[in-house]
């Protein structure tokens with residue numbers, strides 16, 4: 001007994017060593033061939049062919065690159081404050097970062113998912129997840145700004161998120177950490193098996209507005225959900241999740257949490273769940289979560305705290321959830337463009353299992369179960385298995401598809417992308433990455449219609465690829481041309497924050513809808529000032545409201561007196577410009593909440609509480625015209 005335990009522990013430890021020390025590919029020197037420059041060169045003044053939306057990891061932001069150039073086009077603040085955009089500093093944007101824990105101006109953003117219609121990218125919105133204080137956000141691709149953030153109750157480590165169904169009916173989010181649920185969560189950590197539960201949230205999306213609402217939650221066994229993808233075509237109506245820690249260990253040391261030979265893919269019949277919901281089988285549960293929305297007409301956001309969710313229990317409603325055994329600690333869970341094949345990538349497994357949706361349905365119909373796991377039927381591995389890709393590489397993580405019958409899988413440990421054929425499960429090509437690839441992306445690579453010109457690798461370690469910049473190096477992406485039989489590395493480009501998942505879309509689909517400026521006459525901000533002659537200073541008790549305007553190249557008013565120590569000053573600044581790309585900025589000396597950046601036609605508010613008497617300058621921070629340096633003013637603070 002003891003020696004068995006010792007051997008298994010040794011095995012686990014050596015496994016961990018392999019995982020921790022990812023290998024360097026051995027043909028590192030000569031990977032770029034002659035015409036790479038030609039393939040990635042986008043001449044000055046020309047547009048890129050694709051937008052690439054790249055998660056920023058612990059920067060809490062989403063960045064946008066052009067492909068094939070790798071040029072950084074924009075960083076979109078989502079869960080983090082950003083002085084470059086004034087996001088989280090203006091009174092209008094602060095409520096976006098509200099949660100049930102209060103103002104939380106940071107998160108860890110891992111995954112991106114572009115909205116779809118009929119299983120194809122429609123270019124309207126992109127959804128992203130916040131891992132830490134569980135949230136899902138919607139970014140509007142008309143403005144490239146965060147339009148909505150919804151917090152997820154009963155969740156912790158919102159990692160398996162935000163993946164969507166083929167008509168963007170739902171954004172779906174699975175919790176990575178199971179946690180005690182209900183009123184009293186003050187329970188011994190060692191009571192994990194009794195008290196800790198997993199949760200999957202189904203957030204419905206309004207077809208017209210994109211508006212999010214938490215439709216229902218599934219309460220699941222206390223496993224850890226890692227990633228997921230929706231079914232499509234024949235498997236539309238189903239959702240698939242990778243789960244690890246089927247041991248339900250409360251410490252994830254390998255010896256506890258990676259013991260079982262197989263963990264699971266959870267298959268969820270969400271159409272069935274909808275039927276139960278309609279039939280009133282859900283239970284209302286008390287929770288607290290924030291829902292924040294930004295309105296681009298009033299240019300204000302509002303935050304509300306909601307306190308109820310409908311929960312469905314798949315242990316009772318037996319035909320919603322099924323488990324498929326999947327080799328050791330599956331990470332990626334990807335569905336091919338046909339909707340028939342489901343790829344589970346076990347991080348610690350030496351093969352890639354490919355499951356068949358048709359076989360899964362037969363197994364369920366014939367009850368070919370090997371038993372139950374916490375009340376959920378477990379189908380037999382072989383009965384759902386289409387086949388295995390044998391010896392594909394080390395540490396398979398994620399798979400994207402080219403729509404021509406091939407899959408591209410990232411291998412973290414062996415640092416490579418491997419192309420394989422779905423039908424015969426044969427490896428066709430492999431390309432080294434520099435180094436330790438996590439996610440990868442083919443434009444539309446998780447939809448019904450991939451646009452398979454490129455695959456992009458998002459790497460965890462950069463090492464010697466860029467000029468040294470002290471102990472930390474730029475995070476990195478690599479672009480491969482996949483139009484031929486062989487992958488060809490054509491570009492390295494650094495990224496902002498740690499890139500996890502990313503998606504790319506044909507630029508045509510998004511560029512044509514881009515907002516150029518906001519119409520001033522449609523501005524319904526309560527503090528808008530539509531013209532210089534309306535600029536004024538209004539006192540309400542100790543609150544001083546400055547209704548100000550800006551236009552090249554002055555503020556009105558630009559000399560403000562009558563403010564007393566102890567007052568709160570609100571600068572409500574309306575940008576009167578009606579032209580593309582003419583923002584103005586606004587900063588006050590000593591103000592401790594950074595600056596405003598005000599788009600044409602927009603109103604934004606900076607709150608300032610002067611801490612001493614005197615004359616204080618303010619100025620425009622965005623170089624807007626030849627007279628930008630003149631765009632300034634003074635405010636005088638007198639004794640109370």
Ligand code: CUK
Nearest residue numbers: 110397438439500501
């Ligand atoms: S991931 Cu979040 S740990 Cu493979 Cu989607 Cu990088």
Ligand code: CUA
Nearest residue numbers: 620622624628
């Ligand atoms: Cu306005 Cu510089």
